[in-house]
Amino acid sequence: QKEVEQDPGPLSVPEGAIVSLNCTYSNSAFQYFMWYRQYSRKGPELLMYTYSSGNKEDGRFTAQVDKSSKYISLFIRDSQPSDSATYLCAMSDSGNTPLVFGKGTRLSVIA
């Protein structure tokens, strides 16, 4: 079993829809959870960061972490065509260790 599992998609939704992106993981030591957005031919851009369990909201984006289920989610409300990108989840067990990434989910928001 891979450390981080993420459905690669592609996921296609109409503009305005609520998007739910998810990752599961196996390492119970993970405490730092991040979501990145990556446009084609660009480096990943940090979207959301969560430490330990709980929810975090930033504009149209909400990140959730459920450590008991080893499951994290990213919700995008009122999705826009500009949200079309690949979304990568990433996590680590400490502040100075490299991140372990999911494969990324390719999202297309259709106008």
Place this chain on the structure above:
Amino acid sequence: GAVVSQHPSWVICKSGTSVKIECRSLDFQATTMFWYRQFPKQSLMLMATSNEGSKATYEQGVEKDKFLINHASLTLSTLTVTSAHPEDSSFYICSARVVLELNTEAFFGQGTRLTVV
């Protein structure tokens, strides 16, 4: 947020030549930087961890003599692909983690697309 600048953004080189990629932290000091490689439609694979003033730590399967990493200062790490071959063509990305008050966040450079012909 913190800024990590990576240069060049793309490079084409001939087989057998060497290419240097720079990664700079612009508004913070990074004692540790990470180098990743990403193939098309694949996730980021960690190549090595670069520590300022000491030797890099390479992941299993990554040739340290081929991918030379130098972290000479707290704001600069370089990756040199030596004697490049077409199979080295990939997207290389550096990252640095920023220690904030109670937690850390990781920021990435823009990436370098290397094409070896």
